[in-house]
Amino acid sequence: MSLGTKRLGKELTKIQKTLPPGITLVKADDLQEWLLDIQVLDQNPIYAGETYRLKFRFGKQYPIEPPEVVFTKQENRPIPMHPHIYSNGIICLDLLGSSGWSPVQNVESVCMSIQSMLTGNTKNHRPEGDADFVSTNKARPKDIEFYYHDNEV
């Protein structure tokens, strides 16, 4: 058993037991793709009453390499409005890129980071050039070279 599967198995048994408030496990049938729902718990008017669905995909190198984390759009599960989240669900977060990732992170900590990223947001708009990016991007989220220019949000 490789490092990744062993660790994912451990993470799974842990999050099946307990998860922080506002985060629920939806589906984890295998060790490649998991679905989790997150809610923003405080009364942020942009996100109040909504639930968002996150999709984790784990490569063979996880946890050495970051997982691919995107929001997926479904009925009742919109893509949250945020200046760092594109309308196709791709999240611009340094934590999820190769340089910002650390193998100490795990699914739970990533969910909490995204949750707090939404909680602290006050700008109800998409990133600049969202339409362009969404129509032209074919690369996997992990391979996109984000330019982390904005540290205010």
Add this chain to the structure above:
Amino acid sequence: MPPPNTPEEGLVSAPTTTATLALRPITRDLEMTAASPPTAAIPAVDLRALEYESNVDENLICPICRVALVAPVITNCDHVFCQKCLVQAHTLNPVCPVDRQPLLKLSSETRSAPKLVTNQLDNLTVRCPNRMRGCDLVVARSLVENHVSRYCDKTLVPCPHPSCDKTIARKDMAKGCLHYEVSCEFCEQAVQKADLETHQDMECLNRKKDCELCGAEFVRSKQEEHTKECPEVEGGRPGGRAIGRAARRDDDAEGEGPAERPAHQVPREPGLLRPAAAAENLSNMPLPAAATPQETAPYESRDQYFLSLFETMESKVERLSSALTEVEGRHSMMLFNETMPIKDQLTEIRSTLGVLGMHVRWLMNFRLQERGRVLGSGGGAGGANSPSLTGAAGQETGGGGGSDSNLPRRLSENMREHPPRL
């Protein structure tokens, strides 16, 4: 088979011990010649895949692989990782995974973790990785590799047949190549001869088994039906099949009397057994006829049985001696810890004594001087007067005595003026 050494059972244990010791090199040689080529081929134990007997302390878990640390290293920023994990993480990103402090060169910015940590890791108890094949041993992590590669009966070793490239459990080594198909006498399924035992013990649907919860016996294929009606089931079935089996085997072993236990049960508290006790156990050792069927079955000849017995004893002695050294170390540490404060107190007492002595000498000196002065003046006066004037001389000495009786008061005055220096 008649027990060959029954008449000698009454003998004292000492000769038995010497016999074991004398035989020890021989068993080693045998092992070397017979088992060393296959031993080399046994894959090393993957310490990360081990099953730990109890929950491992969070501080001993690698933050990367989330398993008890294997070959721990510590960074200059004081974070501990498995060496392998850190190397992997470092190739992607040359920073400390926990606090992102730059780690330019692993060789200069990390060192192996303190002995304390490795000792704690070594002491973690794990289950033998051959547990699925029936070995129920629980052993310190530092010893598990040795157990699997040299002693565990259930370790898979290359088949002794030269043209067969399959593997076989070590206990069946002497039976020749068992890689031919036979049909199970209970379910008529075709099974490899080598797997027959496991098949019948674990899988065969037509074999009877006991329910782990209520103890009722039923045929394995009826498991689901029984689960529905089992009185002890509440919700999910607690405990896997393997755990239930292990518990049952323990019960069986207990039923056979305590004297037989050491033969097939590895002692869990080796520190408590003294060498003499171990030797005694050896003389009480069950002989092939008395041992459990499980124990005798794989051995074809008596020699082999004894050989395996010796190996068990050898591993036991090894474990004992390691436990002994540990106990010794702990003991000397304890002794040291206890004598240190005593020594301290002694030196303190000695210094207090010295100071006291000084005081006494000072006081005595003072007193002697005082008396010497008084006597000197009194004597001088007495000497100057003629013996006929004894009355006057007596008066003089009387006066001297009077001043003498005043001494303490003056002394205390003196003391007040010049308090003794401590």
